[in-house]
Amino acid sequence: MSKIAFLGLGRMGEAMATNLLKAGHALTVYNRTPEKADALKQQGARVATSPAEAVREAEFVFSMVTDDHALTELTTGPDGILSDLPANAIHASCSTVAPETNRQLAAQHATHGSYLVAVPVFGKPDAAAAAKLWLAVAGPAEARERIKPILAALGQGTQDFGDDPGAANVVKLCGNFMLGAAIEAMAEAFTLGQKSGIPRQQMYEFFTSTLFNSPVYKGYGKLIAEEHYQPVGAPPSIIRKDLKLMLNEGRERVVPLPFANIIFDRLSATMARNDENIDWASFAQRVSDDAGVDNYK
Template sequence: MQVAFLGLGTMGAPMAANLAKAGVALRVWNRSEGPAARLAEVGAEPAASPAEAAHGADVLIAMLADDAATKAVLLDGGALEALAPGALLVNMATVAVAFGASLADQAERCGVAYVAAPVLGRVNVAEAGELNILAGGRADAIDRAQPLFDVMGRKTWRFGERPEQANAVKLAVNFMLASAIETMGEAASLAEGHGVSGADFLAMATSTVFAAPAYQGYGAAIASGTFEPAGFKLSLGLKDVRLALEAAEAARTPMLFAAVLRDNLIDGVAHGEGDLDWAALAKVAARRAGRL
C-alpha cells in the first residue's frame, strides 16, 4: 500500500513518523521542507508538491491546520485530482461540518472514497500512537484505512456513513474541552477571591470529583500558569468553537454557552494570547477578577 501524508505540523509529524516506522511505504509533503526532511530519516520519501505526493497513492492522508489550508492543499494544490479513481482520501484535520460534506462530494466526483477521521489527543499521545480516531464514512472505506489507524491510534470510533458526522463529533468534543477549561478558570478565580490558593483548589478538584485526563492535564497547566509550548493554540480553540456554533446553527441547535466561550476566546486573542495553549483561556477569568 502506497500512502501519501500531507501536513507535518505538531500533530501530523509524529503521526506520519509512526507510519514510516511501522514500515508503511510513505510519501510526505509539508509547506516547509524541514519536517519532510526529518521524516526521510525514518524512511519516508519527501515530495516536492501535494500533487506529487498524491500521484500513485492508494491512500492520501491530510492533517492540515484548518478549512483554508485543507482547500489550498487538496483542491487548489491538485492533490485530490492527482489521485487515481478508486483511491482513498482520509482527512484527519478538524474542519467545518459544511466543508467536510463539500469535500466528500468533490471526492465522489473524482471517483475517490472519502473518510473523515479527526483525532483526540495532544502531541505526546500522537507520538505514542495512542490517539482516539473519530471516523465517518462508508464502512468499507473505513475498513481500508483501519490498518493505518491501528498504527496511529489506540481506538477508532465510528460515527456514521456520512464523513461530516465525524467532524460534528470532533467539534462537539472540543466544545466540551473548552468548557472544562473555562469552568476551571472561573472556579479557581472564585477560590482565590476568598484567599484560597487556586493551585491547591485545582489539585483537589482534579484528584476527586473531576479526576479525568482533560481536567487533570489542563488543570495542572492552569495551576502552574504553564501555557507554552502550546499543545493546542488558543486561536485554534477559537476557530473550533466558531465552527461548533456554525454547525449548531445549521442543525437548529442552540448552544448558549458556546457563544460565551467564543467571546472569552476572542478576549484572550485580543490580549495577545492566541499563540498560547488554550488552557490560557483561564487567564480571561483571572483578568476580569483583577488578579492578573
C-alpha cells in the first residue's frame, strides 16, 4: 500500500482516484471545489484543504487538471505541490498540457529533490471508471520504474516514451489530433453517403465491421452516424485547447499541420455556437452544416 495524493477531481480525476482507492492505497484528495470530493470521502479517502496539505506525506501525487495554467499554479503556486512535497516523491502529471510545461515543471521538481513523470491518458470517463485507460509515460527512469505498479490500477496498458517528460505530451497531442482526423473523415464520408441516398447508419455498420473495425471508429462513428453527441466525454473547448497546443508544437518544430488547422476551426465554430454541453465529436455536425444537411438532432 502506498500513500497517494490525487489533485483534480473532474470526471476523469474522480474515476482514476476511485480506482487507486479500490487498489488499496491510502488516498488523500484535493479539489478546488470541495464538494467534488464527497463521494471519495465516503469511500475512505481523506480530503485536504490545499494541494500542499494533500501531498505532505505522499509518496506519489497524481494531478488531472484543465490546462497548463492550472497545472503550473497547482505545482508552484502558494500552497502548491512543491511547498510540502517530500523528497523523492513522484508527481504523475496526467493533464493534457504543452510538452514544454512538463519539462519546466520537471526541472523545478528536480531542484526540489522530487520527480515529475508525465502520464497523459487516452480514454473517456467511462474507460477511466473501468480502469481501461491507455497511458503514455515519460520522465526519469528511476521514477518511471517506481510508479509502474501504481499505474496498473488505472489502465489496460502503458507505453514508455523515455526520459524526456515532454515526449509523452507530444504523443497525447498527436493522439487527440488523430482522433479528430478520424472524426472529420467519418463525418465527410457519412454525409456524402447520406446525400447520395445511403443511410448513415448503414455506412457506419459496413465500415466498422470490415475495414475500420476498431474502438475509435466504432465509438465515435456511432455518435456521428446517429448525430447524437451524448454523453459528454470531453466538451469542445477542452479538445480545442489541445489542438491549439498541437499547432503551437508544430510551429515550434516547423511542421505544417493543415489537417490539425481544419479540426481546430471546426471546434472553434462549434464553440461559437455555445455548444459546450455536448461531446467534442459534435464538430462533425459542421460537415452536415456545410453540406446543407439539416436533419441532425
